[in-house]
Amino acid sequence: MRGPDDDLSLLVDAARAAGVIALRYWRQDPQSWEKPDDAGPVTEADLAVNDELQRHLTGMRPDYGWLSEESEADPARLDARRCFIIDPIDGTRAFIAGQEGFSHSLAVAEGDRIVAAVVYLPVSGRCYTAAADGPAQLNGQPITPSDAGIDGASVLTYRAASDAVHWRGGMVPGFTREFRPSLAWRLCLAAEGRFDAALSLRAAWEWDIAAGSLIAERAGAAVTDRRGHRMRFNSPRAMVDGLIVAGPRLHGELLDALQS
Template identity: 50%
Template sequence: MPAAEDLKLLTLAAKAAGDIALKYSGPTAQRWDKPDGQGPVTEADLAVNAMLEDMLPKARPDYGWLSEESEDNEARLGKDHVFIIDPIDGTRSFAEGSATWAHSLAVAKRGEVTAAVIYLPQRDLLYTASKGGGAFCNGRPISVTSPAALSAAKVLTAKPNLDAQHWLGGAAPTFQRSYRPSLAYRLARVADGGYSAMLTLRRSWEWDIAAGDLILREAGGLISDRLKAPLQFNNPTPLLEGVVAATPTTHQELLKALDPKGPGIPGQ
């Protein structure tokens, strides 16, 4: 199926997901904590996931399925195409009543994302991209912007990523740090030029990153793991070795400053 057709399907699905999620009030939605410190899940996450898991495979029965809220199995590994879904990225933010959470939907073909949507219904922001088709927010083209120097860069990252153990010379470079609770939204804000980079040094789930990977690349940015390797999706264990996503210049400068032997961290 052409990527443009997959994008149409993902866009319809994301809007339907928003309709479901907005029926719930985050602070009053039933909530559970996942085992092994994997964070919270709410009844809204599960309702959105159930709808998507019904809608999308029906439309593309030969595609595999990978979602944060579905039990994983090896069947997806034998598929050329796979849906990679986070029903609500930023569940903790949703549960607290914040508007900064997103639906993150992607299709990967043989490990490369080819269609992607990040939708923030409470902020009325719909980010979309298909391979070779450019990146858009609410139908308008978006692109990354580049600061004159790393010291002027605005970087979305959690404070633990600045720990000395992650950086050559024992100190993080100087830049302007900000934070947003949704990894997908952080990637989208780099793609739309609002920020210079997004950095997370912990191992990251594919469903948090897949949609933003394509949107950022189609907007002219660069993205890799913390070890400088390109991102590949639909891995047997769907984890990536951190993410460095940025304008081309900032991406290069951050990778030069990172210690490749530095440990991963538990925070985002």
């Protein structure tokens, strides 16, 4: 039977092929439009990458389910033992703007847990990887989160997370807020200690965080939803209730400081 390492090798190859396709469109004024229901932008590049990933990955693993931001929902995935969870281009707004910080986020779930994961940034060549039984790596080198405390920590999050309403007693901790366009990349940046934490108090789509969550976990970070519960994937709604990703010390301090 195939193990996580077999799936990881497949995902790495697929992510690099996705990067080749994406870069054909990057800074070439790709066609783009807004999705219905304020779901954000999509480009012809997103769809081209998605089509190639679905063709290749499901061709290699026809018994796996498929969950992707750019595919119609397939309820059959809920009955599959393993399921691909894919964001063809995470950070589409950055991609449209010609910025470098977009990524391809590819993961395999077994049951409700992620067992293989890749986040690949094709412009910089940064390739984050992890399997359930191995280390988290960046371009083949192990990564670890920081051991920072909450005061002065660099936290990757959006502006509204600094509103007093979210924090116990209205006291916003003394962290420094930073931002990067790809949510998958934010989790990886926390995993490698370039930033101290990634935080979202909004519900997050599984395809944005599935790969990054395993990479951070295998790096040694504490990885939970915003209320401190273990993340579960391949769910009917395909959403997780926010996220806190940080070294164990900072994770605990953020969780204690948040409104329950």
